[in-house]
Amino acid sequence: MQPTDVTPVWFMRQAGRYLPEYRTLRQKHSLLELCHKPELAAQITLQPVERLGVDAAILFADILLPFEPLGLGLSFSAGEGPQITRPIREAGQVLDLPPVDPATDLAYVIEAARAAARALPPHVPLIGFAGAPFTLASYAIEGGATRTFALTKRFMYTEPRAWHELMQRFAELVGGYLAAQARAGARALQLFDSWVGCLSPADYATYVFPHSQRALELAGASGVPVIHFGTDTATLLVDFARAGGDVIGVDWRVPLDVAWERVGSSPARAIQGNLDPVALLAPRPELERQVREVLAHAGGRPGHIFNLGHGVLPETPVEALQAVVEWVHGG
Numbered sequence: 363m364q365p366t367d368v369t370p371v372w373f374m375r376q377a378g379r380y381l382p383e384y385r386t387l388r389q390k391h392s393l394l395e396l397c398h399k400p401e402l403a404a405q406i407t408l409q410p411v412e413r414l415g416v417d418a419a420i421l422f423a424d425i426l427l428p429f430e431p432l433g434l435g436l437s438f439s440a441g442e443g444p445q446i447t448r449p450i451r452e453a454g455q456v457l458d459l460p461p462v463d464p465a466t467d468l469a470y471v472i473e474a475a476r477a478a479a480r481a482l483p484p485h486v487p488l489i490g491f492a493g494a495p496f497t498l499a500s501y502a503i504e505g506g507a508t509r510t511f512a513l514t515k516r517f518m519y520t521e522p523r524a525w526h527e528l529m530q531r532f533a534e535l536v537g538g539y540l541a542a543q544a545r546a547g548a549r550a551l552q553l554f555d556s557w558v559g560c561l562s563p564a565d566y567a568t569y570v571f572p573h574s575q576r577a578l579e580l581a582g583a584s585g586v587p588v589i590h591f592g593t594d595t596a597t598l599l600v601d602f603a604r605a606g607g608d609v610i611g612v613d614w615r616v617p618l619d620v621a622w623e624r625v626g627s628s629p630a631r632a633i634q635g636n637l638d639p640v641a642l643l644a645p646r647p648e649l650e651r652q653v654r655e656v657l658a659h660a661g662g663r664p665g666h667i668f669n670l671g672h673g674v675l676p677e678t679p680v681e682a683l684q685a686v687v688e689w690v691h692g693g
């Protein structure tokens with residue numbers, strides 16, 4: 363951990379639909395096309411840096427891209443989010459998944475990382491990312507968005523061996539994928555376990571922990587700091603942090619000082635978070651109050667990275683994000 367002059371700030375989904383310059387590109391290309399073209403992906407990665415003055419750029423890609431070389435079939439439809447055309451519903455399908463080498467099968471993402479890292483000003487690091495084994499498994503099994511995670515949990519409880527096989531496959535895949543992004547110039551890596559909060563602490567320990575730990579170990583071996591992010595993790599935080607990560611990303615459902623206590627200080631960890639993205643839609647005085655509250659809960663401890671508790675919503679005004687950056691930087 364190194365000292366900084368001001369609290370650093372960046373936003374999850376800072377590249378995306380709330381930005382007019384992104385929407386212009388999106389009129390001409392589908393989301394997958396933008397991801398597949400390294401020059402465009404690199405350009406989009408830089409857009410929020412110029413607009414918002416954030417302290418880091420996150421690579422423009424999607425956590426579900428590895429589903430293409432895995433043969434699961436991936437598409438995005440307007441309003442419905444991701445759709446997986448050949449979801450995993452039976453144990454036998456897990457053993458039939460083809461081997462994936464991220465450096466070649468996802469070469470276009472690595473190329474985008476290289477181009478973005480080269481184009482960014484030296485004081486703005488590039489963050490690479492991947493989905494965590496649980497969040498990937500939930501999409502692979504459900505085939506799209508879900509409220510209950512019923513198919514995922516049923517698979518986990520009914521086919522525990524195939525479940526662990528699948529989680530192992532994802533852990534090795536994303537570990538190698540993150541390391542390849544670091545070699546291409548990413549100076550930090552984030553593992554997104556966006557939906558892990560649907561689990562009980564006991565199920566997290568049994569079905570997820572060892573696999574997140576493996577993915578984080580492989581990512582960490584690349585030598586760059588790793589951010590371990592999840593939502594709704596308040597009751598999981600002790601084990602979630604034990605799984606690894608130099609930085610633990612938390613959402614607004616747990617105050618930062620409480621999170622810090624649960625995460626513990628041995629080893630010393632940084633914490634990332636945790637403004638509610640919906641606060642960006644509030645009147646300016648309420649937004650400012652909430653930003654200052656997050657900073658107060660961080661209490662000037664070393665290792666606070668300001669972020670939202672989850673991604674920027676498409677209806678967010680650009681000026682609200684600009685104001686947050688100013689306040690966090692001491693304005």
Ligand code: CP3
Pocket residue numbers: 373374375376377378379388393420421422423424425426438441442443444491554556673
């Ligand atoms: O700025 C950035 O954060 C970088 C790019 C990024 C995208 N997806 C681009 C994207 C990142 C980091 C992601 C991660 C991602 N993708 C996650 C983990 C983070 C999270 O939000 O929990 C997840 C679960 C996904 C899967 C995914 N991709 C969903 C559920 C959706 C639909 C969401 C919606 O609001 O409709 C996507 C599509 C997607 N990925 C968009 C962007 C900018 C919006 C789609 C568009 O341009 O049409």
